[in-house]
Amino acid sequence: MPRRKEVPPLQRLCLENVAGNMSCLWLKDYADKYLDEYHFRYIMGPFSELAGSVVQELLQLMGQSGRLTRPMLHLLLVPHLTQLSLSTCPKLVTKAITDIITVRCKNLSFLDLRGCSRIPADSLVDLAELLPGLLKLNLSGTQCNTAVLSAVGSSCRRLRELDISACARLSGSSLLHLAYDSTAGAFCCPALQVLAASDLEPSASGQDLLWALVFLLLALPSLKSLASSLVTDAVCLVHHQDFRRAQIPLHFPSLEELARRHRAPSFTGEGSAKLTLPLREMLEVSEESLPAICAACPYVARATVFLADRPGKGQSPLLSWHRLAHLTLSCQETRHLGELLPLASTQGSQLQTLSLGGFSLKDPLSFPTLLSHCPNLRELSASFCAPQLPSCHWEAGANGDGGLDLDVGLLPLRKFPRLCDFRLIFSAPDTPWPSLHAAVLSATLLPLLRNSPCLETLELIHMSFPLDGLFQKVLETPSTPLAHLRKLSLAHSQVSAQTAHLLLSSESQLGQLDLQGCPDVTRGDYDQLLRRVRRERLDLLVLWR
Structure with missing residues (x-):
């Protein structure tokens, strides 16, 4: 029988009660006497006794319901927070709030400032420099600029995930400072694994951002995911090792130098070193560029591929991705599902998620045959003609x-x-x-x-x-x-x-x-x-x- 209506957990009920009485009880004395008079390094009160995860849940609860206010933020920014997300209240987050964060919240490993566009770039620089223990940082939709990325690259040595999408003040050349400190002559962000850099404005020629992505692919040794509409083109440039048109500032390493540092020890028949990337995720890959992508990124586990109007000739390059676990295939024009059976018979047992779009069932047995090769699927989404x-x-x-x-x-x-x-x-x-x-x-x-x-x-x-x-x-x-x-x-x-x-x-x-x-x-x-x-x-x- 379907679920019967359940009573909410006791912790949730308690937090709802606290949220409903914040203004009249929990913060009344602070708001009346101290809010605009002092900037306290610490505030002793009931919230300093709560676990950091509970304080974060209370912040989310009030932010999502629109009840969060500036004095509430003052009280809830407690020193023992390790995770802080302010994306539910971006209009409240100003320079004053970020100053409090840098003073009180020294133990943060995760900080989400998505959409907090009222924070000036100088305050973001201070955050990066004073919170070196960050592992995850979301600056999408903020005033993040070149100086901020330079501070992140130089200070946040342990950073694993960074989101700088939709930052209007960033250019292609700004991204170089994330991976290399030109003043110290040293590479940065050695632990960065996930970088989201979508919706950045390219230069007039459209090449500035593209070559910056090539630079990041070669300069960040741990990068496993790079989200950008140009990442496929950048990977193809890395594969072909044709950097003649690249324009990298003189105080940064050239792409040829980065390629020499990055090359694998094995060699091809032509005598040139084989260049591979540690990327585990490739999205928006065209069938035309698939051979180059598969050769340059042999460790891909998640891929989205757009198939052309006509089937490719010979063996599919997808067969070389031996770690493929999450696959999305979308057809521009109708293709027969039976074309996927060789791939499924080889790699189907390791697939965890499979999404298919635009295929036809010319052979009615092709679908059950495909399923029989994929017994370990967790998710299957298929849109058929x-x-x-x-x-x-x-x-x-x-x-x-x-x-x-x-x-x-x-x-x-x-x-x-x-x-x-x-x-x-x-x-x-x-x-x-x-x-x-x-x-x-x-x-x-x-x-x-x-x-x-x-x-x-x-x-x-x-x-x-x-x-x-x-x-x-x-x-x-x-x-x-x-x-x-x-x-x-x-x-x-x-x-x-x-x-x-x-x-x-x-x-x-x-x-x-x-x-x-x-x-x-x-x-x-x-x-x-x-x-x-x-x-x-x-x-x-x-x-x-």
């Missing part, structure tokens, strides 16, 4: 179950012990389906839903064959399938209110049921479902229109 064979339409079987009489044992399916999220979406919902495709897909979903004990999110959208029989067979399984299901969407699919009531009677954790656009669910059915939810006090949101 609906199968179209005008000469052969779907016809309901004797039980109206869309062909579930197909022998499931003939399909090459396994158990999916780790699968948590499964999304299957078809386009062209009004097009009749061939009977074979409907039968194979139904017979594929049956064992998948039965043998995925960790499934929490299930979306079956635009299914053009009846699903009632499928869910009836799944839920009558003795092993209690779908016991952990929390979110179910059957939008625009052929399912009736009978299945909805069956799900409400099942052993699950269902908290959201989406029946929008289902032609067999009427307004009366929806009202009846709502009455049952209220009568049984279920914590369930039912969507319908």
